[in-house]
Structures are given as structure tokens and as C-alpha cells.
Amino acid sequence: MAKTVYKGILKTWKDDRGFGFIKPEHDDKDIFVHISSLKGMARRPVRGDVLFYEVVKEAGGKSKAVNVSIEGVEVVKPAKQSNTLWLVLAAIGLIAAATVAYFSFSAPIQP
Numbered sequence: 001m002a003k004t005v006y007k008g009i010l011k012t013w014k015d016d017r018g019f020g021f022i023k024p025e026h027d028d029k030d031i032f033v034h035i036s037s038l039k040g041m042a043r044r045p046v047r048g049d050v051l052f053y054e055v056v057k058e059a060g061g062k063s064k065a066v067n068v069s070i071e072g073v074e075v076v077k078p079a080k081q082s083n084t085l086w087l088v089l090a091a092i093g094l095i096a097a098a099t100v101a102y103f104s105f106s107a108p109i110q111p
Contacts, residue, residue, distance in 0.1 A: 003054045003067075006031075010049045022051055022065055031055060033065040042074040049073075 006024055008031065013020035018035035033053065038045060045051070050072075053065035069075065 005052050005054060006065075008051055008053070010045050010047055010051055013045055013047050015044060020045070020047075022053065029063070031063055031065045033068055037064070037066050037068040038070070040075045040077065041070055042076045043070075045070055 006026055008022040008024040008026075010033070011021050011023040011030060020033055021030040022033050024031055031053070033045075033051070035044070037053070049070050051065070051068055051070055053068040055063050056066050057063055
């Protein structure tokens with residue numbers, strides 16, 4: 001089943017608390033939006049932004065916006081974590097251990 005994507009304008013936004021309300025194009029009732037619903041946006045929303053979103057009903061009957069995007073704002077994918085640093089550190093550790101072992105066992109035995 002296809003999800004319905006709605007369009008609206010961010011009417012209010014409390015950046016310090018991470019939530020606001022959307023004025024939908026299709027309805028008179030404002031829709032709650034939380035910052036966690038704006039995953040991957042290159043910036044935080046500001047009042048007046050045009051938002052695209054889906055609506056879900058919470059327990060208790062209230063509606064909220066989910067899967068929200070800001071018109072004209074790039075979606076940023078999280079950087080992949082690289083194992084390169086760990087490989088370099090492991091290699092340095094192995095080289096250090098091999099060097100210590102080499103000099104420990106190759107030193108002449110003193111009578």
C-alpha cells in the first residue's frame with residue numbers, strides 16, 4: 001500500500017525543544033512534527049519552510065508528521081565508518097611487538 005505524502009508550511013518551530021507544527025495544504029488542523037522525523041536533512045527546519053511528510057495516528061488519536069523532508073534542502077547520508085584507522089593502529093601494534101621481540105631474542109647472551 002502506497003503512503004500518502006502531504007505538503008504543508010512549517011507554522012511554528014521551537015528549535016530549542018526540537019518540535020513545531022505544520023499548516024497542511026489539505027486540512028485546517030495543524031500537524032505536530034518532531035526533529036527526529038527529519039532524518040538526514042542538511043539543516044534544521046525554520047518557520048516558513050515547505051515540508052513534505054506522511055501522517056500517522058498516535059495512541060490517543062493525535063496525528064503527527066513522519067518521514068519529513070524540507071523542500072529544496074539536500075538529504076545528507078551519514079558517512080560510512082571506516083575501518084582504516086583500526087587497521088593502521090593494529091599494524092603499528094604488530095610492528096612494535098615484532099620489533100621488541102626481534103631485539104629481545106637477537107641480543108647476544110652475556111656470560
